[in-house]
Structures are given as C-alpha cells and as structure tokens.
Amino acid sequence: MSTNEPETYSALDAPEYAPAQFVRWFREVAPYVHTLRGKTFVVGFGGDLVQAGALNALIQDLSLLTALGVHLVLVHGSRPQVNEQLRLKGFSYQFGRGIEPTSPEALECAKEAAGEIRLDIEAAFSQGLPNTPMSNAHIHIISGNFVTAQPVGVIDGIDYKHSGKVRKFDLDAMKKIISHGAVLLMSPIGFSPTGEAFNLAMEELATSTAIALSADKLIFMTQNSILKDLQDNVITEIAREDADNLIRQGHLDEDTACFLQHASNAVKRGVKRAHLIPFELDGSILLEYFTHDGVGTMVVEDTLDDLRPATVDDIGAIVSLIEPLEADGTLVPRGRNVIERDVEKFTVLEHDGIIYGCVSLIPYPESKMAEMACLIVNPDWQGSGEGEILLRHAENKARALGVKRLFVLTTRTSHWFVKRGFVQGTINDLPAEKQMNYNRSRNSLIFIKKL
Template sequence: MGTRVQDDLALTDPETLSAHDAPEFAPAQFVRWFREVAPYVHDFRGKTFVIAFGGELVFDGALNALVQDLSLLSALGVKLVLVHGSRPQVNEQLKLKGYSTQFGRGTEPTSPEALECAKEAAGEIRLDIEAGFSQGLPNTPMSHAQIRVISGNFVTARPVGIIDGLDYQHTGAVRKLDIDAIRSVMSQGAIVLLSPLGFSPTGEAFNLAMEDLATSVAVALRAEKLIFLTQDRIVRHEDGSVDTELAREDADALLASGTLDEDTASFLTYASRAVKRGVARAHLLPYTLDGSVLLEIFTHDGVGTMVVEDNLDDLRPATVDDVGAIVQLIEPLEADGTLVPRGRAVIEREVELFTVLEHDGVIYGSVALKPYLDEGMVEMACLIVHPEWQGSGEGEMLLRHAESKARAMGARRLFVLTTRTSHWFMKRGFARGGVSDLPKERQTHYNRSRNSLIFIKRL
C-alpha cells in the first residue's frame, strides 16, 4: 500500500519478543523485521500525521495504550497533531445535570447549557491526554520520554447559523487555523493538541465536530496521513475481511450506495474529503485493536481501511497503438539485464495483458498480468515507471491495480520473477518462493540461466 512493510515479518505478538519465552528463531526474525522497518522510519521522519479520535476511545480506557504508541512515533521524528472528540462525555454531563439533550452523529444545535458541558468535557479530556504524555514508567515506550503537549487558541470558528429555520446556536464550523503557530510548535518537537472547540474574533466559543476539525487541519498542513481511530468503523468485504485500501472514487461510490452504517459512512466521508483536498492518505482504524496505529503504519496490509487518491484517468488497458511506447519503456531494462528481452513481436502478441499509465498523451508506466487460473495464480511482469516520473507513487499505483485485477480474475496469489528489485517487492508484502511454487506451465519456461528470484503474494 505504499507506506507499509511486509506483513509476513511483522511481530505483532509481544510474547515473541520476550528474551525468556521467545522461540529460538525470534531474535533473527526480529532483526530481519527491524531492518525492513528502518527505511520507513526514515520516510516518515519530519512528516505530519493528524490523529483524530472520539471521546469513546477515552471512555473505553484505550487512551494510555494510544499515548504510548504516539510517543514512539514522536520519538521517531513524526510530527503529530492530536484532535480529540468528547461526544459521550458531553452527553454524560448533560444527563447528570438533568438535561434531555443528547448529541448524536449529525450536526445538531448546541444550547448555552450544552456548550458549558462541552467545555467541561474538553477540559477533562485535555488534562487526561496531557497526564498520559507526562508519565515515564520504566519498561514502557514512555520510559525516559520528555514529550511536550501544547494546546491553545489555534482554531477560529464561525457559527453554523440558521439552516431551514433551525438556529444551531453555539454549534460552529472551522473558519481559520493558525497554521504558522501549529507548525512552530511541531518544529520544536512538541505535539499539538486540539479540542473540538473554536473561538470567534469576538471571543465567543463554538462546539465543533471532531471529524471536521481534524480534516480541516490535515488539509491545511498538507499532512502525510489523517488517521481516524474508531470503535470498529472500518470498511469490510462481504465475507467480513477488512477492505484495506480504497481509491477515493471507489470510496465515494460506496458512500453513494447507501450500504454503510451511519458512523462508518461519516468517517469515510471525511476521509474521502481529506484525500480529495490534498492529504496523501486517510485511514480508518479500530482502536479496539491494541497497537492499531503501529500495525497500520509498519505492516504492509495494515489493519484498517486506507483511502488514497488514485489518478484512475491515467490508468487504462493497452492497445496495439501503445506497443511502440511500451517497447521504449522496456528496452533500457532489457539492455541492462533487468528484464528478459521480449521483442516487439512478443509485445504485440500479448498487448492485451498490459495496462499503461498515460498522461497528456505520454505513456510513462506499464504492467502486464498473465493468468494461470487453473492454479489460482497470476504472474506480474514489466512493472515499469519511466525514470522521470519515479518517486511519486506510480509504481505503487500499478501494483495496487495489478493486485485488484488479479483478485477480480479469481486468483489467490500474485507472483513475480526478478533479478534486481527483490527488496522493493519484499517491502510490499511479497514473500520469497521457489520454482516449485510456480504454476506447472510456468515451471517449464523458467530460465535457470537467469536464476531469477521468485516472490509470491497472497491476495
């Protein structure tokens, strides 16, 4: 998925890291995993993540574990903005004070009494978060940590106003963010904490939606990631498995279908909106799974749903007219031995196997898929991006397309033969295989003189 590491190597069970209880292979496995993670540590250093969660996370006692994981990210050089909600705490305060008003998922009026409850709830949660980051327990990720959490009047709000005759009173929306001040705080190594309250230029307070605030700040900061931590509001396939990645257009189509529950639809709407407005990736994660933030970031397939902006207009099936451009892409790699020489005639004969990336009439990438469906496998070949276009995720886009298309064919495994790019595939969830793992027909055509390495990924 572009930012994830091989899930086969991820050690998610803390018991495997015990010096006393670990099996003999665990140290070597840990070292291999750590080496695989290291490049992503470098990639994320200095990047901005916006982490958003509702008051439910605090209510369910998951705050302390989250704080420890975020302290680890901070220590790795990730710039963090935390945005918390407080809906269940506000509702509890209202109930204790004898008010019948209860806030749900949608935009609702905030009375003066409800605003006071929102202030109390936000203050309480803010103090809980600050206390969490102040702990320094031995043998935890917080040991010896000195992490500052800074909150303030970073958010200027405006009233929602009167809509269809209904006065929303103290319910507000984000008008402006003091981005320079937020960046200044992060540049000093501190974590920015935003509560779901904003203030007008006249000093009036407004109750904000956590999701809207988090999306607004992620867009304004051009964040690398916007992460929503939810109870379990992630997108799943019909068989119950997690849909780990959605192109934004597919997310919008799913929302339009009306098949999602209200909470999941709400989070996915904001995730799609953030990606459309420039956030690189937006994630829906279950906070009920311990370490979900770390698992999402440092394993290949993650544990939640990620929304990305695929430029699908650039991706299309190849035609005979594209053969010349595909040959031009392939020839330099054939010359240096990276690819097996094919020749124009072979590409013409197999052009229907190719997908190309095209922009303004220029073909700058390709990938080919050859099915062996009797054995539930598909071979991926000629995954190429022109050097002038490399570094912006086009290779990831082609890989995601290949995986999606192979699944649609009914394949269970995707395999690739390579002599030069083994690490690239390993970091994206492929595991080393052998000739005997190939489809029988492909085994007979394996070129032993090239000694290509075989990598296989389960779909």
Template sequence: MSSNFNFNFVPWFRSVAPYIHKFRHQTFVIGLTGEGIAAGKLHGIAQDLALIQAMGVRIVLVHGFRPQVNEQLAAKGHVARYAHGIRITDSVALDCAQEAAGQLRYEIEAAFSQGLPNTPMAGATVRVISGNFLTARPVGIVDGVDFQHSGLVRKVDVAGIQRTLDMGALVLLSPFGFSPTGEAFNLSMEEVATSVAIELRADKLIFLTEVPGIRMQPDQPGGEDNPIDTELSLAAAQALLARLPGALQPADAGFYLQHCVTACKAGVERSHILPFAVDGSLLLEVYVHDGIGTMVIDEKLEALREASIDDVGGILQLIEPFERDGTLVKRDRTEIERDIATYTVIEHDGVIFGCAALYPYPEARTAEMAALTVSPQSQGTGDGQKLLKRVEQRARSLGLDSIFVLTTRTRHWFLKRGFQSVDPDWLPDARKRKYNWDRRSQVLVKKL
C-alpha cells in the same frame, strides 16, 4: 528462547526501517474519538504516538468528546440532541462540552507525562501544547433546526501550529473554536481533524475510531461481516459513499469515510480509519506493509482497475520484453484475451504501466498471482505493491485463504511482502500438473 527472539526481531526491525525513513519529518493529524478514551485506550495510544514522534513524525492530536459530553448532560438530566449528524449545542450542552474538554486535556497531558521505567514512555519527553489555533463560525439554522452554539471551522492558525511542531512539541486540539468576538463554539472532532489536515497539507489524516475500517461491499446484505478493504482509491470511496443509504451518523463507517474523502479531494494524499480496540493499531497501520484498517488514497492520474478487452494490446506490449529475457513465461494474445477478466492493470495518463493476473483454485482455497509486471519506467514507485494489494483484495473477496506465485528471479521482492517459500509439492493438484520442472520456478505463498 533468546536466539528465537533474535531470529524474529532482526528481520522485523529491518522491514520497519524503510517506513521510519519515509515518514521522518512528515506531519500526521490524528483524530481520536472520545469513545476510544472512554474505552480506556488512551495510555496505549499515547505510548504509540510518543514512539512515532520519537521516529521524527510531527503530530497533531485532535480529541473527540461525544460520550463524555453525553454523560455530563445525563448527569444534569438533559437529553443529547443531534440533527444531520451534528450536536445541537444549547447553553447547557456548551457548559458540558467545556467541562469535558478540560477534563480530557488534563487526562491526555497526564498520559504523555508518564515516563515510568520499564514502560515504552521511559526516557520520552513529549511536550504537549494546546491553544487557540482555531477560529470558528456558527453552523446557524439548517432546515429549520437552530444549532445554537455548534460551529464549523472558519480558519486554522497554520503558522502557529507549524511553529509549535518546529519546536518538537505535539499539538493537542480540542473540538472548540472561538469567534473573533470571543464566543465559544462546539465543533466536531472529525471536522476539526479534516480541516487541520487540509490546511497543514498533512501527509496523513488518521481516525482512531470505534469502527474497524471499511468493509468490502458494506452495502450488500451481510456486508457488515465482510473483510476490511485495506486500500480504497478516492474514486472507489466516493462511489461507495454515494451508495450508502440515508444520513450518516457518528459511529457509522461512512461518517468517517466522508471526512477521508473530503481530505483526499483537498490534497491530503492518504487518510486512514483504524480501530482503537486493537492494541497498537497505529503502529500496525503506519509501519507494517498490509496495515490493519482502511486507507483512502488519492491516485490522481493513476488508475488501478480490473482489465477489459481493450487492454489486451497494452498488456502484450508491457510483458513482451520480460518474456523475451525469460523473466516471464510466454503468453500469446489468445490466452490473454481468454483470461482478461482475471487481470488487474495500473495505468498513468491512459498508458498501462503494470499488470497482474489472478487464477483461483477454489477447491484448495488458494489462487495463483501470475504475470505480475511493472514497466521499467515506473519501477520503484510502488506500482508493484499496489497491484499486489489489489490482487490480494480480489482473492479475499472470493473467500480464499492464500495466494501463491511462481518465480525464478524476484523471490526477495515477494519475501519482503509477507510471502514464504514452499516446496512445489504444496501446489494444488491442477496447478502441479502444469508445473514446469525444467524451469524450476520457486513457489511462494502468502496467507490472507
């Protein structure tokens, strides 16, 4: 039992270490929906945030309170009203919002204070500091609808938040802001988290929500059951939003996606949508290679895309040195032209810096990833990992269960990314017939 635990723990802990180094001193803005707190997930999330903070991450936590305010309204016999996905906050709703915010702040501070022995919080000292860091302005009248005490963020006290983070505290923000005249405005958690992430130039904006992420092709019939798209480029996210029907409401995946896009366009390089229902989803997204939800990433001048016939010359130029030294099996132009639809490429400023091909074997519910190549100039920048993720997405969208590679030189790179060694006899029959026994390539498989 003990040796088996050690066997699993040691490689796992080593695999997490690069992420601990990478995120130390970075700033994460976490948007936690009121639904997550109502579902009883606060204590687990507080423990995970305390753990992340202990590993050197600076955290701003913005809580929502939509269901809590609705509950208070119902108790007073008042109906919750929305327009354009924003609450219409009359004086009764404002009272309910202030009451709900006070209660939730108390619960959140209590959750971070539980240093019980034999729990993840033992020995943790998490100072939670909240304050009037937000200046707000009224939404006003839109399309004839008076939003009354509903507001939008006018200004974020960046210096005040930074000073608080520098003290080692976790900053807690409620979706409330005040005007310079002292008037209170009810804000949306999503808008507050997005505005704060942009103004702080945060490294990540993370929404913990009731939706599990963005599904592949959600706008297609039956798309609500498709696999989660673990990584969306900013361009792909914008294209998807443009196709989604109607006005986006809270609890729609697109409602959170539009805020991720806003953040990415304004310089927050990575935004995430995670399910609060999965225990440890924050840890799984931040410290595990494949993650669990959807990450929207601003690729700037980099394009990760399916190849076209115009890319054949660039692919040949890229792979030729690796064919010459024996790292890759030689492919001629005709073969690449014939198979160009199976290739994914990554380019920077119009120059191809990486490629990979996917050859499906549907009868065996698997596919081969072949010709994975990254230019020496961009090795170590994560291009290989991006190509792998995109190929995995393509394989998932074909309904396949796994992908495999044959390699003579890069076994360890694949092992670190979730592949496992198997005997060549594992290969689908059609691929086994083409296996070069003289080359003695190692076969590695990754379950999707």
C-alpha cells in the same frame, strides 16, 4: 469480572519469543522508518476511545512516532463525556452523530468535557516511569486558541446556536510548534473574534486541520468503523472515488459513513492518505504504518501499488530483494555492478513508497525472444497475486517489443511457471547468445511461453 479496559491482544502474547524473529522484523520496518522523519500526521479520536480506556496505549504508540521524527497533531472529541455531563445535570438531550444545535447549557458541558480530556492527554504524555514505553520520552504537548470558529447559523429554520464550524487556523503558530518537536493538541472548541465559544465536531476539525497543514496522513481512531468485504475481510485500501460510491449506495452504518466521508474529503483536498484504524486493537496505529497491508482502511486518491521502470535510486532496494535468493542458491549471483549496468531492464513493484517486488526483461531481438529474470516478491508481502502482476507486466512489455516467446531459467519454481502456461524446453531452444552463456553447472530448467 468486568472492567473499563478494552479487550486487546498483543504480539508479545505469542507463546515463543524468538530473538531472530525480532531482528528480522526490525530490519523489515527500516524502509518505513526512513520515510517517517518530517511527516505530518493528524490523529483524530473521539471520547469513546478515552471512555474505553485505550488512551494510554495510544499515547505510548504516538510517543514512538514522535521519537522517529513525525510532526504530530492530535484532535480529540468528547461526545460521550458531554452526554454524560448532560445526563448528570438532568437534561434529557443527548448528542448523536452529525451537527446538532448546541444550547448554552450543552456548551458548558462541552467545555467541561473538553477540558477534562485535554488534561488526561497531557497527563498521559507526561508519564516517564522506568521500564515503560514512555521512559525518557520528554514530549511537550501544546494546546491553545489556534482555531477561529464561526457559527453554523440557521439552516432550514433551525438555529444551531453554539454549534460552530472552522473559519480559519493560526497556521504559522501551529507549524512552528510541530516543527520544534512538540505535539499540538486541538480540542473541539473554537472561538470567534468576538470571544464566543463554539462546539465543533471532532471529525470536521481533524479533517480541516489536515487539509490546512497539507498533512501526509489523516488518521481516525475508530470503533468498528473500518470497511470489510462480503467475506468479512478488512478492505485495507480503497480509492477515493470507490469510497464515494460506497457512501452514495447508503449501505454503510452511520459512523462508518461519517468517517469515510471525512477521509475522502481530506484526500480530495490534498491530504496524501487518510486512515480508519480500530483503536480496540493494541498497537493498531503502529501495525497500520509498519506493515504492508495494515489493519485498517486507507483512503487514497488512487491505489498505491505501482509498477514503474526502475531507476538508479532503486538499485539498493533491488539488491536487498535479490541477495537472500542468491544466498540460498535460488538465483545465480549477479553482483551489484551487474544490476547497476542493467537497471533499465528492471521494473519494480512499489507500495506507498516501499519497493517490494521486481522483475527483469532481457530481449534477444534477432530471435524474437526475451528472458524474464529476477521475478521476486518480498516473502512477507506474497499471497495477493503480486507475482501474477509482475508476470503480466513482463509479458505485455515483451509483446510491445515484438517478442514471440518468453523464457525463464529456474531451479526451484518450475511448477509456478507451468501453471501459468510455460512449457519445458531445452538449451537448443534458447537464443544462440544465451546458449553460449548458459551456466551448465547450475543445470537450470528452461521454460518457454508463446506470447
């Protein structure tokens, strides 16, 4: 049986529901939740999302983000609906991707389609049935004439008629609305000071809105317009310059190139992050934000993984990484006071503001040796070479200090170090100071690497 509903899949479809797993997940997303409040997200989606029946699921997820303090701006498109209106009225002309002339008849179709979708969005946000994600949501959604538009004009001899582009925004009014917790809804119709209406491209309107508001995120909900590598794996993060290079190569399909170009333009002009997210995946906007790698493609000015020296503000995050390994005996208990005392010896691995790895380097200058300790990567974020990154950093830092040999003490990860050039040593190989402090009851194995 065929329906208009998109084929989706959900975490709730898992064969077993484990309360402990839910609690663990809820605790793991806490760092992301802390960073949400007060952030501005501009979310753009086309009429294809509405046509696919994915609007209600998206609204439910967006209502959760607003409950967590996100300032939300929605920008919708209506291209498939406009084309359907044109067809029903007997016009053979159809809008494709990119800017095209808009006749007076097509403008009327655009108005009708935009009005219909705007009402559908307002209705979706008004849901409040018990035992549904929208229960007790009480979200106000406000739309209006916030966009001043101007005609595209005549280009290369072609009169684009009622096709327009953004001239300016009523930013004071827009900021006031979102600061009071309401959702701002932008339709792809703009008005000139003379009262004329112009048909706007959703992608350009969303990008211009994000730039004007200095948004934290521009999010495009797309259909099959995320980047993948040669092995068909999603490219979850790409630097803006690399995105521009891909576009110039000309191998991307038209839709992906269009979305990627707007995402790149937004980042270039100050938007912190721009995302291409597949709307056919249920909960994709939540998965993109609340998981380390996400499910779409994120465009950034530079890659977000960052190694940096730890500060006192990172102590809590370091403790949270270390405590589980202390509890199971992998690491010797240190205590928060020890970490506070030695915080300058730590380096942290950070992704988009979340610390998910650390390593400590303790030098013994007289012996030209150094101990690498607390090399930890959050278990949920392992598998992409993060441990290697921390190891190389520790080795380079040690070399810069004149260290000739790097050593580690371990009870459970000896094979990992052996594969990376460490050889087993004895207590007598350690610096004299470390020999005196060696905990014989743990009987840790000693591995040394020449630098």
